[in-house]
Amino acid sequence: MRHIGTVSRGIRLPVVSKDADLVDIVCTELLKASKSERDLFDFRDGDIVGVTESLLARVQGNYATLEDIAEDTRRLVPEGDVSLIFPILSRNRFGQILKGIIGGVRGKVHILLSYPADEVGNLVIEPRNYYLRAGMLSADLFGEKEYEEVFGRYIHPFTGVDYVKYYREMDPGRVEIHFGNNPLDALKFADTVIVASIHARFLHREILEKAGAKVVSIDQFCTAPRRDGMGYNPEFGLLGSNYTNDGTLKLFPRDSGKFAKELQEELFVRTGKKIEVLVYGDGAFKDPVCGIWELADPVVSPGFTDGLLGMPKEIKLKYIADNAGDKSPEEAVREAIRMKGEMDRFSHSTLGTTPRRLTDLVGSLCDLTSGSGDKGTPVVHISGYFDSYLDE
Template sequence: MRNMILPANSGVAAIGLKIGLIVPYDDIASITADAVKTIVDDGDIICITEAVVARSQNRYLSCSELADEVQEKLHLKPGGTLAVISPIASRNRFALIMKTLAMATRGGKVIVQFPIPFDEVGNQVIDEDFATTRLRLKKTLRSLRDARGNTPMLNVLIREIIAGLKLQEIGCHIISIRKIAGKGIADLTVKMPDGKLAVIEVTFAELEKAARKAVGIQKDVSGAEQALAIAVNLEHNYLTMVDANDFSCDKNTEPIKLDFSSQIDSYYEQDVIFADELGNNSFSHPVTDVDYRGLYLQMIEEGGARGEVIFTNNPLKVYDLGYIDGVCIGAVHEREKLRELFASFGAMVPVLTIQDIGPKPWGVIGSNVSDFEGGVLKLLPEDADGTAEKIKEKIKEATGKSVDVLIFGDGAYKDPDTGIYELADPHPAIGVSSGLKSAGLRGGSKLKLVVDTLYSKGYSKEEIIAYLENREGETVDESLGTTPRSATSIIGTLADLVAGSADAGTPIVLVRGFKYEQKS
C-alpha cells in the first residue's frame, strides 16, 4: 500500500499493517518506521501492540525466577499457606502466575478466593443461578437457625432447605421450595441432572408416607417425570432419598444415604460457597468452556502445593480457613482497593499485588503465557513511554513526518454477547510518545441531540448546518454531552479492535483524523 489518500469527507480512519515476524532483539523502531514510511502523514497516530514490542525487548521471565521473588517478598517458609485474592480467570493471563505462587510455598497450600459469579473483567467463574440460589438458601437457613430456639416448628423449613442444598450438590437445579417461595404443590420442585422435572416430598422419618404423597403430586404436576421422597435426620446430619414410584411398588428398594455432617458448618456461612459444597458440580465458562476452578487447582498441584478454592465476595473469608502466611492480590484493576481492605482489617502478614511481582512498573500485570510447558511468561514492555518516543523519532528521521506513537494492550470494551470486559492489561495505552502525554478526555456535544432539537423548532437543514459551523444564534442546551473518555484509551481500544488477535498478523495500526483536546 502506497500513499494512502482518504476522501475529503472522511473522519477517523484506522488501518492494520502487516509486518514480518518479530523476534527478541529486533529493532522495533526501524521495523515500524519501515512499515509506515510510504503512507504516513503528519498528525497520524502509529499504534503498536505491546506484544511485539515486549518480544523485541526479550521481556521474559520463568516461573521459578518469579517464585523465588514471591517467597522472598512474602517471607514464606517451606510449607506455608498463601491466599490468592480475586485472580482474573484466564489460562493465558493467570494460569502460570498461579503455578508460580504455588511454587513459592514450597510444598505448602494455596487458598484461592473467587468473587461471585464473575471475575473483575466479566469471566464467569461459577454458575450464576447455582450461586444465587445457594446463597439465598444459606441466608434463609441461618435466619431460621437463629430463630428456632423459640419456634421448634421451624425445623420443618430447615429440613427442606438442607434437602435443597444437598440436591444442588448432586447436580439438581432448584426450581422452588413451596413453604418458602409459596409456589408449587410439592415441597421441592427440581430439575434433575438428566434434565427431568421432579417433585419431592420431604419428611423427618416417614419415608413411605412421603413417597405415596410424592407419587400423587407427580400426577398433578404437568411435565413431572420423576417423584422423590427424602427423609432428613437433623440430629445425625444425613438424609435418605428414594425414587417414590419404585419405593411404592417395592418397600425393599434401597434408599440413597447422603451425609452432610462435615458440611453443616459450611451451610450456615451465608456469604461463602466452600469446596465441600460443590459436590458433582463443575463450572465451565460459557464461551471458553474452561473450568477455571479446576484449571487453577491443577496449576497449584503442578506447582507442588495443595489447593482450595472458595467463592465469596468477601475476600477476608480466607482467614476462616486457618492461618495465612501471606496474601497476593490477583486482581488487576481493583488491586489497590483490595490491598487497602486487608490493611484496614489489620493484616498481620505481608500483602502483595501482582504488580509487586516481577520488574517495575507493572510486575506480572498484563503478562501472557510464552511457553506453557516450560513455565515462561512474557511481560509488558520495558519503558513503554520511552520506547514510543524512540519509534516516533525514528519515523521522523525516516519520513520527515511528525506523528505520535502509542503502544497498546487490551482494548477497554465489553462484549455484550459474552459479558467479558477484556481488559487484563492495566490500561489500553501501555505507553505513549510526548505528544499524547497531555491528551485529555474526549468529549463534545451530542450532534444528534442538537440536530433533533433544532429541527423540532422549525430550523431548516441549511440553518442547522450554519448553527453547527458557527454555534451562533439560538442556544441549544448541550449539557447532555457525550460521555467523556480518555483519548489514549479510545485510541488504544480502536487499535486493539482493528489489529485483532490470533493470527491476524497486523500488530501496527495507523490512525488518521482522530481529534482530541489537550489537558488544561
C-alpha cells in the first residue's frame, strides 16, 4: 500500500546569470537531484516543476533603471501636479518605483494612502488606535498633520520604517501625503492620477476614468523597450518588480508561458514523462501574526502549462467519512472518489473545499518550499499533487 501523498522538494541550482540556458540548467539539475544518494526520487506523469520568476527575469536581464521609469513618467503623464493612489508600503516593492515617478513628474506628487492598512495589509495606523480615535477625524480624507495629531506616527514592526515619512522625504518640497479610501478623492488634488494599487487596479482605473480623470497605472510603465538593454514587461509593466540596487529594479519576467512550455518539452525528452511546469512568484497566503498578505505580485504564476489550468475537483474526504450512512467510512470515501467526475462542484461532497485556481495553490506551495532567503532552491519538484486516496 502506498503511504506517501504529495511531496514538494526544493532543487538546488548553481547561481545563474544573464543569457544562461535556463531550460538546460533546470533539466540537468533536476536529473542530478533525482539520482542523489541522499534523496533519490523518480519522475512520474503528472509531476510538477516550478521555477521562481526571479530566476527567469535574471536570465532575461529584465531590469529597469530609475531613469527608465522617470522617462516613462514624462511620456505618460502631462505636465503639472499628479495624484498617486494606494501604493503598498514597501521599500523593495514600491520605494524605487516612487523615486522614478517623482523624477519624471513635473509638478507636485500627491500620494493618497489607504488606511488603516495598504492593499496587502501593511499598517499605516495601528488598528486599536484607529478604532478608538477615528471619530476625532474632521473627514474621511485628511492630511499628514491631522494624521499625526490624531494617531501619532506608526513605525512598521518588521522593517522599522515610518513609511509616511519615508515617501514624503523622497522630495519634501514636491511630495504631499494624504489619507483616504475613496479613489475619487485623488481628484481633489489633480486631474491626472497614477493608480499604484495591484489587485484592485482595474476597478480604480474604471472609477476614475468614468469621473473624467486622466489615468495611468503602474502596469503601463516600462511595457516596451526603447533602448538596448532596457527591461520591460508588456503585460505587467512595473507590477511584480523588486529592488535590485539603489538605481535599478528587477521586473517580472517576460514570456513565462513560452518558457514553461519549452521546459515541459525538454523534460519529456529527458525523462519520457508529461510534467507540468509553472513560473511562480509570491504565494497567495496571509501571515497570521502581522496580517500581511504575501501576494505583492500581480499574479502567483505569470506562466504555466495547460495541465495547470482551472481548479481542483476534489471531494471533502472527512465529510464523506462522517456521513457514510449504511456504508463503512472507507467504502463511502472510495465510492465518492470514483464518482467525483460526475459530481457538481457545489454539492455537499465538496463542502469546505475552497475554490482556488491550481496555479495559486501550486505556486503558493512552491513559494513556501523555496522561500526567499538562502536555501538556494529556486526550482521546486512536486510529485503526487494530482493523486487521490485511491492511487497506488
